[in-house]
Amino acid sequence: MRKSRKSTATLLSHSAASASPNEIEEKMADYAREFFGDEASTAVAYCTLDAWFENKSDEYNTWFRVFKRLRQ
Structure with a gap:
């Protein structure tokens, strides 16, 4: 079964509104690792x-x- 890609908006909606762009991108990387x-x-x-x-x-x-x- 193929997993669908989460959109940027979906990933960002799970982050705190006051989070910095670095924190949001780190969370997106974490979600990607968890999901894929x-x-x-x-x-x-x-x-x-x-x-x-x-x-x-x-x-x-x-x-x-x-x-x-993710490549680091």
Whole structure:
């Protein structure tokens, strides 16, 4: 069974409104690890590419930073 990708909005809605962008991105990375396990960086790379091809620069930048966190 294929797991569906959580949207940025879904991930952000679970974060505190007063959280910093770094805290939110770290939480997004945590959710990706929890949801996709060893394939988290691949899944987030697809999210990054999707945002790029849809010309959503803010979303692309967010996903790219999450991807970099996962690759560290």
